[in-house]
Amino acid sequence: xxxxxxxxxxxxxxxxxxxxxxxxxxxxxxxxxxxxxxxxxxxxxxxxxxxxxxxxxxxxxxxxxxxxxxxxxxxxxxxxxxxxxxxxxxxxxxxxxx
Numbered sequence: 242x243x244x245x246x247x248x249x250x251x252x253x254x255x256x257x258x259x260x261x262x263x264x265x266x267x268x269x270x271x272x273x274x275x276x277x278x279x280x281x282x283x284x285x286x287x288x289x290x291x292x293x294x295x296x297x298x299x300x301x302x303x304x305x306x307x308x309x310x311x312x313x314x315x316x317x318x319x320x321x322x323x324x325x326x327x328x329x330x331x332x333x334x335x336x337x338x339x
Contacts, residue, residue: 242318242336247297249308251324251331253281255295265290283321285331291317291338302328311335 255261259269259279267289268282281289289295291313299310306328313319316338324331 242339245311245335245337246322247309247311247333247335248326248330249299249310249333250297251282251321251329253283253289253295253297253313253319254278255281255292257292257294261292262289285321285324288318288320289313291315291319295319297333304328306330314338 255269256278259271262269262281265288267287269279270282271279281295283289293313293315296312297310300308302308308330311333313335314337318336320334322332322334326332
């Protein structure tokens with residue numbers, strides 16, 4: 242597996258239903274009935290085994306932080322390595338399925 246590291250936002254958006262991740266012990270919420278995506282809210286050390294389409298957007302904070310984004314393909318694994326970084330960013334390790 243090829244591994245990449247990203248520093249950016251904490252939560253992943255997913256097009257899949259919250260129940261699709263229940264076996265992984267992840268908190269997944271759909272903020273409202275009109276939302277077309279759910280939000281995966283992992284803790285440090287938790288991994289998400291991708292079904293495909295899960296993503297973290299890239300963005301710039303008002304005080305100059307540059308968040309890196311990524312999108313997962315089926316079989317990829319994203320692990321939240323650590324939180325508490327400047328700009329409230331977290332560090333992700335993404336292992337790409339081959």
